[in-house]
Amino acid sequence: MKIVLVVLLALLTFQIGSAQSPSDSISIKKKMGPVFYQHGSALRMNQLVEITKSNPEAYTYMKKAKSNYNAGSVFAFTGGFLLGFGLGPVFRGEDPSWGLMAAGGGLIGVSVSLTSTANKHAKKAVGIFNDGLKELPKNPQIELSFGLASNGIGLKLRF
DSSP states (O other), X not given: OHHHHHHHHHHHHHHHHHTOOOOXXXXXEEXXXXXXXXXXXXXXXXXXXXXGGGSHHHHXXXXXXXXXXXXXXXXXXXXXXXXXXXXXXXXXXXXXXXXXXXXXXXXXXXXXXXXXXXXXXXXXHHHHHHHHSOOOOSSOOOEEXXXXXXXXXXXXXXX
């Protein structure tokens, strides 16, 4: 009887240990700009917005980050196009169009500012999201009792 009880207790312990899920926190690694990871895979801005929907405050910051990121991308594309278009005559042996190049450079500067603001909002949203996650208790209260159950005598495990 003791062996059966020990084996049953060991199986319950293994089952409880495997029931814990991995952390859903988002980590930030710095490369050319911040890169956000969850469960080992890099996340895009759209994925970050979807993940943070469960936390209203983090979701608000992430929506701001996404709108700044999108606007920055539009300004960067337009600025790069103008810069390249202004530099194009140089390849034909003509003088560059300094006005287009200046406008392109200005738009790229605006895009850098917007992207920087987007990164700040995204970092703040991730911080709020990670703080809002429920941490697993260090010493979980587990109660094992033997007695009457709804359908007879049984072993009850509470955690």
